[in-house]
Amino acid sequence: MIDTIFKHRSVRKYKTDNIPAEILEKIVEAGSRASTTGNMQVYSIIISKEKEQKEKLWEAHFKQDMVKSAPVHLTFCADFNRFSEWCKQREAIPGYNNFLSFMTATIDAILASQNVVLEAEAHDLGACYLGTATYNADKIIDILQLPKLVVPVAAIVLGYPDEDPLLTDRLPMEAILHSERYKTFTSKRIDSIYKQREESEESQKLLEINSKKTLAQIFTDNRYKKEDNEFFSAKYLEVIRKQGFFMNE
Amino acid sequence: MIDTIFKHRSVRKYKTDNIPAEILEKIVEAGSRASTTGNMQVYSIIISKEKEQKEKLWEAHFKQDMVKSAPVHLTFCADFNRFSEWCKQREAIPGYNNFLSFMTATIDAILASQNVVLEAEAHDLGACYLGTATYNADKIIDILQLPKLVVPVAAIVLGYPDEDPLLTDRLPMEAILHSERYKTFTSKRIDSIYKQREESEESQKLLEINSKKTLAQIFTDNRYKKEDNEFFSAKYLEVIRKQGFFMNE
Numbered sequence: 001m002i003d004t005i006f007k008h009r010s011v012r013k014y015k016t017d018n019i020p021a022e023i024l025e026k027i028v029e030a031g032s033r034a035s036t037t038g039n040m041q042v043y044s045i046i047i048s049k050e051k052e053q054k055e056k057l058w059e060a061h062f063k064q065d066m067v068k069s070a071p072v073h074l075t076f077c078a079d080f081n082r083f084s085e086w087c088k089q090r091e092a093i094p095g096y097n098n099f100l101s102f103m104t105a106t107i108d109a110i111l112a113s114q115n116v117v118l119e120a121e122a123h124d125l126g127a128c129y130l131g132t133a134t135y136n137a138d139k140i141i142d143i144l145q146l147p148k149l150v151v152p153v154a155a156i157v158l159g160y161p162d163e164d165p166l167l168t169d170r171l172p173m174e175a176i177l178h179s180e181r182y183k184t185f186t187s188k189r190i191d192s193i194y195k196q197r198e199e200s201e202e203s204q205k206l207l208e209i210n211s212k213k214t215l216a217q218i219f220t221d222n223r224y225k226k227e228d229n230e231f232f233s234a235k236y237l238e239v240i241r242k243q244g245f246f247m248n249e
Numbered sequence: 250m251i252d253t254i255f256k257h258r259s260v261r262k263y264k265t266d267n268i269p270a271e272i273l274e275k276i277v278e279a280g281s282r283a284s285t286t287g288n289m290q291v292y293s294i295i296i297s298k299e300k301e302q303k304e305k306l307w308e309a310h311f312k313q314d315m316v317k318s319a320p321v322h323l324t325f326c327a328d329f330n331r332f333s334e335w336c337k338q339r340e341a342i343p344g345y346n347n348f349l350s351f352m353t354a355t356i357d358a359i360l361a362s363q364n365v366v367l368e369a370e371a372h373d374l375g376a377c378y379l380g381t382a383t384y385n386a387d388k389i390i391d392i393l394q395l396p397k398l399v400v401p402v403a404a405i406v407l408g409y410p411d412e413d414p415l416l417t418d419r420l421p422m423e424a425i426l427h428s429e430r431y432k433t434f435t436s437k438r439i440d441s442i443y444k445q446r447e448e449s450e451e452s453q454k455l456l457e458i459n460s461k462k463t464l465a466q467i468f469t470d471n472r473y474k475k476e477d478n479e480f481f482s483a484k485y486l487e488v489i490r491k492q493g494f495f496m497n498e
Contacts, residue, residue, distance in 0.1 A: 002371045004251060005279045005364050028426055030254045032419050034363065035378045038472055041420055046427045053429050082424060083468075085434045086443055090465035095475020099482040103355075103383050107403060110356055112425075114283065114363035115254050122251045129284045134352050145430045154356060170281050171290055175331060176361075177277055178295045180302050181394045185334045194335055216339035219332075223287055226344020230496065233349040247479065 004121045009167055011126025014070040014159035023123050024072065027158070030119030031112035042101075043109035044079040045116075046144045047072065053143065060139040061132040061155065070157035075133065075140060076113045078105030080245075081149040097149065102245040106153045113154050126161035129154060135232045137239045148244040169197060253370045258416055260375025263319040263408035272372050273321065276407070279368030280361035291350075292358035293328040294365075295393045296321065302392065309388035310381040310404065319406035324382065324389060325362045327354030329494075330398040346398065351494040355402045362403050375410035378403060384481045386488045397493040418446060 019027075028045055036042070048054055049072055057075075058067040067073055080101050084094035117127045133140065133155040140152045175193045185193075194215075197203060203215050210218050220226070240246065268276075277294055285291070297303055298321055306324075307316040316322055329350050333343035366376045382389065382404040389401045424442045434442075443464075446452060452464050459467050469475070489495065 001275065002251060002253060002279070002368055005282050005368055008282050008284070010284060025422075026250065029422060030251070032422065032425060033254050033257050035257070035259060035366070037378075037380045038468065039417055039419075040468070040473075041425055044425050044427060044431070046429070046431065048429060050429055079425075082434050082439075082442075086439050087465040087469055089436050089439050090463035092463055092465035092469040093475070094469055095478050096473070098478045099486055100383060100478050101473075101482075103402075103485065104380065106352075106355065107359055107383075110359040111363050114360050115367075117284070118364075118367065119251055119254055129286075131286045131353065134349060134356075144427075147431060147433070150431065153352075168288055170288075173274075173278060173281060176281060176290055176293050176328075178293055178393075180295070180297060180299055182293070182295065182396060182399065184396070185331050187338050190331075190335050190338050193331075214339035214341055216336040216341035219287065219289070220336055220341040220343060224289075224345070224350075226342070229344050229347050229349050233347040233496075236352065237348055247482075 002118070004118050007167070008118070008121060009165045010128040011161040011163060011165065012066050012128055013161070013163040014066060014126065014157070015162045016071070017160045018071045019125065019158060027116055027119045027123065031116040034111040034115045036108045036111070037104045040083050041108065042078065042080050042083050042105040043112055044077045044082070044150065045112065046075040046077065048075070056143045057140065060136040060143060061130050062135075064130065064132070066128060066157045067130070070159040072158040074116065074156050074158065075144060075152050076109040076154040077146060077150045077152050078102055078109050079150045080105050081147050084149060097244045097247040099245055102151065102240055109153050113156060117156060120158050124160070125158055127156050127158050129156050134236050137236055141239065141243070146243070151240055151243045151245070169200070171197065251367070253367050256416070257366070257370060258414045259377040260410040260412060260414065261315050261377055262410070262412040263315060263375065263406070264411045265320070266409045267320050268374065268407060276365055276368045276372065276374075280365040283360040283364045285357045285360070286353045289332055290357065291327065291329050291332050291354040292361055293326045293331070293399065294361065295324040295326065297324070305392045306389065309385040309392060310379050311384070313379065313381070315377060315406045316379070319408035321407040323365065323405050323407065324393060324401050325358040325403040326395060326399045326401050327351055327358050328399045329354050330396050333398060346493045346496040348494055351400065351489055358402050362405060366405060369407050373409070374407055376405050376407050378405050383485050386485055390488065390492070395492070400489055400492045400494070418449070420446065
């Protein structure tokens with residue numbers, strides 16, 4: 001059993017201490033050991049430590065404090081640029097300017113990121129994913145000077161924790177697990193799956209603070225709104241297109 | 250340091266031994282501990298153990314032997330169905346039938362999958378990703394009876410290894426790591442990054458077997474061909490659309 005996996009929590013407050021170079025090296029090396037399609041390693045990791053770069057990234061990540069306060073920020077990119085350059089210099093014609101290749105590279109990048117997070121935590125570091133990497137990918141591309149066929153898909157901050165958050169609750173396993181075939185979610189199943197979370201003290205507090213009737217409304221009306229999702233969908237599709245992953249357009 | 254990460258290799262030959270239920274439970278629970286956007290857990294894992302189901306999946310995965318021989322096959326899906334059902338039953342209007350939500354759910358699913366692989370390996374099991382989950386997602390949707398807003402993004406096989414493969418070589422870290430800004434790949438850098446791999450005995454053998462001049466040509470002409478990538482790109486985009494993640498179409 002890998003203890004680190006079961007102890008994982010996202011850390012959002014960091015000490016100013018830097019991460020020793022040899023530890024950071026080990027952590028990113030852990031990323032490179034993840035599975036990768038055809039051993040092509042079609043991803044890249046951009047390390048940001050400079051104050052100026054982190055300030056720009058902080059803007060792109062909707063000014064989340066931890067981007068500035070954590071000593072290290074890593075951007076994980078789907079990357080078919082290096083592989084295609086290699087092909088071109090070896091009398092081979094690359095055919096990776098398409099959506100399937102974008103997905104292949106995305107999966108490579110995300111697998112590497114999870115190894116990085118776990119290895120970091122095994123060195124007593126804290127980490128937190130920034131979902132905003134896909135929201136403002138256009139800005140991140142400018143800041144990190146990403147060429148064609150390179151698209152940010154995830155970002156994390158890393159550093160020594162200055163908080164000790166509790167383990168986050170998870171839904172019962174039957175919420176995510178299906179045996180042989182997908183099992184429809186009847187209203188009875190939904191009730192049973194969400195019961196504990198909905199009845200928790202934390203949820204009751206959230207309803208009061210947000211003046212909402214149900215916990216789900218906090219997600220649909222405040223946290224992950226339809227209009228925002230649609231706005232950032234169009235923006236991200238445009239980024240993928242601009243970076244060259246839709247060959248026919 | 251997490252040993253399991255640095256010892257990872259893909260296993261393609263399996264013993265017939267079943268995986269004890271309590272170990273399988275622990276492994277999938279490890280998946281549920283991965284980071285997830287807003288703690289929404291917008292993914293699902295479908296376990297296939299039945300002979301008949303595995304045979305159908307074997308077809309969908311281009312008849313790769315290990316799909317039939319490994320005792321367990323897991324399909325990881327981007328899943329906004331359960332979450333949206335919850336919203337609907339809680340007087341909340343879900344707005345997740347869009348591409349950004351598909352990406353969010355994909356990332357959730359892939360993070361969970363990597364925890365599952367590592368936890369499995371820590372229990373002396375072997376695992377292998379099947380890249381073909383995105384290629385024939387339409388067939389997998391039929392086999393597993395996946396509803397709208399559920400799309401397969403990755404699949405793995407799990408079982409006790411019947412082979413002990415060597416650690417796969419990886420490119421030097423400078424191939425994937427960039428400091429502060431993306432560093433362009435000049436032909437000199439490409440030469441240096443790929444030198445060791447290209448000069449290896451294994452590569453020399455591959456060139457001979459495939460009658461190719463460069464290793465890159467084996468990728469572009471045999472393994473990951475432009476026409477296949479384009480064919481499966483169109484197919485996967487159609488699947489995403491059919492499953493309801495492009496609201497405007």
